[in-house]
Amino acid sequence: MANQFQSQFDKQKVKSLTLRTESITCRRQRLKSLKTWILNNKDKIRKALHADLRKSETETDITEIFTVTTEINDALSHLHQWARPQHVSPGMTYLGTSARIKPEPKGVCLIIAPWNFPFNLIGSPLASCLAAGNTAILKPSEHTPATSKLIKEMVEDVFEPELVTVIEGAVPETTALLELPFDHIFFTGSTNVGKIVMGAAAKNLSSVTLELGGKSPVIIDETASADDAARKIVWGRFNNNGQTCIAPDYIFISDIVKDKFVASAKKYVSQLFDSNNEGMAHTKDYSRLVNANHASRLVDMLEEAKQSGAKIEFGGDHSTEDRFIEPTLLSNIDESNRIWQEEIFGPIMPMKVYEDINDVIHHINKNDKPLSLYLFTTSRKMKKHITQATSAGTMVINDVVVQYAHPNLPFGGVNHSGIGKSHGKYGFMEFSNQKSVLSQRIGLTNALLFYPPFNGFKKWVVSFMIKWF
Template identity: 50%
Template sequence: MKDYKDNPYFKLFSTQKNNHYNVAQSRVRDRKKKLDALKYAIEVTYREEIIEALQKDLGKPRVETELTEIYQIVSEIKFAKRNLNHWTQKHKVSTPISMLGASSYYIFEPKGVCLIISPWNFPFNLTFGPLVSAIAAGNTAIIKPSEMTPNSSALMAKIVEDVFEENEIALVEGEVETSSQLLKLPFNHIFFTGSPQVGKIVMKAAAEHLTSVTLELGGKSPTIIDKTANIDKAAKKIVWGKFMNAGQICICPDYILIDKSVKTKFLASCKKWLHHYFSENPQTSKSYGRIVTDKHFQRLNSYLENAKQLNATFEVGGQTDADSKYIEPTIISDLKLESTLLEEEIFGPIMPILTYNNLDEAIAYINSKERPLALYIFSKSKADIKQIINNTRAGGTCINNTHIHYANHNLPFGGINNSGIGKSHGFFGFKAFSNQRAVVKQHTFGVTELLFPPYSSLKEKLAKLTVKWF
């Protein structure tokens, strides 16, 4: 192995590498015990501390923490425990007659030592969610959470130390340099959640060791509203989906494409639901969060300034407060195509609205961009829905709602190309952290032996028959 003695995390990596076969051979019931211990820590022991940490880091309301952080982890654990016996058993497959005398099956074996790099927007969910899959699959793991949510990262370190042995699961805190050092090590799998820009850095580092990766990225997730949609219900769900966690969600509706004829009605409904959810002064609402750091606040504020300079129409909001990192829920229309709001992933509480005259126009606009992590459709028309799905590509899609595909552990979650590589959640998360190993067992004389050298005219005829009939 390459000399990594100067790497500050090589000792920890080696500790897990020396132990990963022991962990891999652990019984299903042992893995379930680890998952139970994590579940108890999240659901009981540290529940109030989690709520407090997220309030400090993101101004996250208690209900949002319960639903988007605690519930998601607990439900992932429950789903894994219910299905783990099936996932880990031998999966028999048929064997062709040309291999008569043999049987075939495949197994899911642990990849080994894994690295999980998690983001700041849902720190607990997007750290412990992948960890559940890693544990279920029988791996060891080193976790690097985001430095942008220090209270959450410190608490996760405490939880990991309390629940797990370091030679199985460990958490390392630190700045960007910490991630850079970890990425130099020859992990067997890397699970990264973050931006496409950083995802490229992770993938490049993984290529040095031919390490497999799961990249959960983001991008600009579009929402199409056609003229057949229930406009008030669409506004209700879109406003909820866009402004939850102050818009800092990789699958939130990034921008709206709406049939020109229903734009005015949609805006009126959006205003109604914004007031209903967050009152007429969202800054005083206990249901509305804050931007994570000054840097992200300034980034979003620059998008607003750019829109003003290009004479966009501020339909709702636009007010900001740098001291509290507050940005009012904002809806903007009449944007020029060169606006930064239409070029960059927003990741904040600003919702641009574009209109279209026909559906082909909307589809062409979506396809002019990178492939998104999510695409949302609001329509009563089966033909329109079919046309959109057949002529676009996206990691996932909800029809007449937003976000909820993420919460179904029976579905694969992940992006495509710029929005991600690989899938997670439930079986798909277990599979991401596993090697699907093929096994063929020869029981008796194999007919292939009839074709071993030395070759003869008879064997040439047998070979031709094999090609023709089998």
């Protein structure tokens, strides 16, 4: 199997060398071709996502198609600017030289995508990869076979295999791919698998972008609008059945606003996901868990919490056979429960009342740094305090999840929640090597001051520079 992939890798290696000297116009044309295919095949994309996750057409348009086309559009609008060499000042030390930073393609890249947003999370990094002038081998998730098949069809229609190709399969195929000396690996998935990917990359000294996950906390203080917070959190948590890496995972809430928040959250679950009062098990606006195994894991976590005294504020119904769990809010959580310790990745949201905000900060800081942190407050003092006292890949005040789609913000985690950044210019930079280019004049240069022999004047110059430069 590895030999089969080696052949494909070698072809892309040869191709990647030719891409280094091509024009930016060629990169733009590839992005345009990718966008055209997506726009012409929206129905196919919708059907694939419905087959895998029972996503509605509009949800697919927003969370899968729109996110990729906006990434492409951003690159088309700014690629010439991103790729332009950046001239830098020589400073006093290097007078007489000229220097610039030239983004260059890294080469052959591997993009490994997860199953929760299977089209978005392969299409968006692919756009950045192509914008930077690389070749790519794509590994979609085996847990969403309809979308995986569609991605393979898309790539074969749009690109020659020496430029972009798709490898389907499961763990054996991924393991074999990770043995190859890629110039860059872009992985989206769990922290545990991210460690495996990074370990494999280290053997070849491949650079990596790891978009991982973890538990993203929410803080709702006594000054917050409970109704506004409820609407935003319900959408961000239960959209895609809670299978979102940046979804609010657990809530710390002030007792002053708790009851109003619970009442509003229950109201918005119905308004947003069951507006026709068909029941959550029957509405078309509420997607499904990826498979029965994942559903069983979540049900086990829910039952453990209930047995430990957790209170179901609303929801709780489930059917593992139908991959269904009703949007569920829990309170009175035992912190030893898995639902408080592990990333949930489903439509269950635990909540605890807090009295001292410093206890909340201590809890966040003693655990792995989250991919996102959400704060609902109207207090300027609280905003400043939480921003400075905690660390997270991204932070949002008075909203959730929306930071992902911001075109001018880097997206990524910290330590256990990720390494590297993506989206827009930051995605382009991630797939590029920032090559320093220095041009020196011929003859007399400042550098000659540092050549031996070191006489008194040269020693004086070095002492002067150490003190003042």
